[in-house]
Amino acid sequence: MPRLIPYIQHQFNPETKNDRRGIEERKHAVKQAFKHSWNGYKKHAWLWDEVSPISGEHKSTLGSWGATLIDSLDTLLIMGLNGEFEHAVECLHDIDFSRPIAPSINVFETNIRYLGGLLSAHDLTEGKHQVLLDKARELGDFLLSAFNTPNGIPETRWNWSTPALTHESRRENIFIAELGSMSLEFTRLSQITGDTKYFDAIQTITDILHKTQNSTRLPGLWPVLFDPNKLQFPGTHFTVGGMADSAYEYLVKEFILLGGRLDQYREMYISAVESMKLNLLFSGMTPDGRATLFSGDVRFDSKSDQKAFEYQTEHLKCFLGGMVGIGAKVFDRPSDLSIARDLVEGCIWAYDLMPTGIMPETLYLSGCRNVSCEWDEERWLRGILGRTDERNMPAQVREAAEQIAFIQGLKPPILEVADPTYRLRPEAIESIFILYRLTGEKSLQDTAWRMFQNIEKSTRAEHGYAVLNDTRDTESAKLDVMESFWLSETLKYFYLIFSVPDCLSLDEYIFNTEGHPFKYLNVK
Known part of the structure; x- marks a missing residue:
């Protein structure tokens, strides 16, 4: 029998x-943002993958199976938009997943967005x-056909019209995220079908993964x-x-x-987190002494095997706080909760x-x-000048650094904004939501509301919400892109942090990396 998950x-x-009245007003505002985005998609890009939020054009970026439609199914349910959900479900009859229009597919994205969206909607409707x-x-x-290779490792950028087996000798290295997600x-x-x-x-x-985990360079x-x-990890970049x-x-x-x-997953998780703590985590050198923690690279x-640490952070890494928080609770590691x-x-x-x-995509920081x-x-x-070995700073050098900081909008301790865009990403609000549900800290709801208001102000467009070109500029232009995860993840997590706590309780559901909740069994 399954072990009890705490x-x-x-x-x-x-x-x-x-x-509740104040929280409901916030929740309503998030729902209105979703409806605005959904209506833009429905009017201009129905059954296509994405709508362009500024021009109203449609796009096929993920197999032409209606990515935004399927990615949004569970959000429609959670927000009580049942009529829209029923209409979307009816349209599924016309989608043929056995044969995409595109000549190749991204197996990882297809799995997390499409398969995850279908399974989550099935769970939330109890198989109706x-x-x-x-x-x-x-x-x-x-997707199983992509695993039809001599060693069972799937093609990840898959030319589906040709059997994966024939490509074995030409397969390139793949990302660990694609392999392990x-x-x-x-x-x-398998749980639902019994197969x-x-x-x-x-x-x-x-x-x-289990076999190789402790034999890498880190x-x-x-x-x-x-x-x-070769079933090996030749890479030299850890992040x-x-x-x-x-x-x-x-x-x-x-x-x-x-x-x-399966204790495999417990062992791998603990080994990974302990190595992150030892090799990747760093504190930000904040002027006010604020306690901040980040994960670097x-x-x-490749020749000398010497290693270099990069004080880099990115929006995608913001998932880590939520992950470590869940692990702290599940595996009874209370000290990890403060790290989270x-x-x-x-x-x-x-x-x-x-x-x-709004946080930009990628930053480099002064840290310890x-x-x-x-x-x-x-x-x-x-x-800022890359002169970290100097102890005494000449006046002209200081002036040069201050000028760069001013021109590039670098507030201390930021060294560089490598990518200033905001791509409507969910990782920060995801971890804030998880930490709120784990700790009950009400201040996190206020933080989430402040973030949502800023995103609303800077990214709203005529047919949805658009990527912000430069988070350092309050007058920044927008880019004509709205990926499906804006509806499936970002707005969902904003909505859930203002929902009653038993709405998708973490004691009943876990979320895949696209924000799709799956029901799990907690057997006593």
Whole structure:
């Protein structure tokens, strides 16, 4: 029998009517933002993958199966838009998942957005709509064909019209996120259908990850790149950011979904988190002494094997606080909860530091590892110029650094804004929502509201919400892009943090990396 997964959600006290009234107003505002986005898609891009929020044009970016429609199914249910949901479900009959229009597909994105969306809607409706399960099975069977390789490692950028087997000798290295982020969806499909073939497929990957985890250059962590032919990790870049993130996130979540039956996931999760703490985490050197924590990158020189640490953070890494918080509760690691809180605080700080109140895609910071991090203005200025070895700063050097900081809008301790865009990403609000549900800290709802208002102000467009070109500029232009995760994740998490706590309780549901909740069994 499955082991009991500990109850992890905070026991909330009943809210007063006045408290609930204010929260309901916030929730309503988020719902209106979703309806505006959904109506733009419905009017201009129905059954296409995305709508362009400024021009109103439609796009096919993810297999031409209606990505935004399927990615949004569970959000429609959660927000009580039942008529829109029923209409969308009816349209599923006309979608053929056995044969995409596009000549190749991204297996990872197809799995998390399409299969995840179908399974989540099936769970939330308790199997009421048979078409959801039928289409999930149809898509699962299609994706299984990508595993038809000699060693069972799937093609990830898959030319589906040619059997994957014939491409084995030409397969390139793949990202660890693509390799390790199919377990939740395939496991849930096996649980619902009773057919173990989907779980068996991803178990092959799990065994490889388990076997190789402690033999990489940073034991406990996998580099970004994996060689699917040699079943080795030749990469020299270690990160929990883009190209790696969800592979780590799925370790604790798969443990939960399986009811604790496989200790592989416990072992891998703990090894990974301990290695992150030792090798990747750093404190921000904040002028006000605010406790912030971030995850940097490590790169090895391929010839000398010397390693270099990069004080870099990115919006994608903001998922980490939520992951560590869940792991702290599930695996009874109470000291990790304070780490989770500081990781979340780091992302909140990055939002608050920008003139728009929105965190950019990628930042480099002055920071400290494994030591106290007291503010040092000269160290920050030297870092802007890359002159970190100097102890005394000539006046002209200081002036040059100050001028760069002014021109580039660098507030201390930011060294560089490598990518100033905001792509409507969900990772920060995801972790804030999870931490709120784990701790009951009401201030996190106020933080979420401040973030939502800033995003609303800077990204709203005629047919939805658009990518912000520069988070340092309150008059920044927008880019004509609105990916489906804006509706499936970002707005969902904003809505849930203002919902009653038993709405999708963390003691009953886990969320895949696209924000789709799956029901799990907590057996006593």
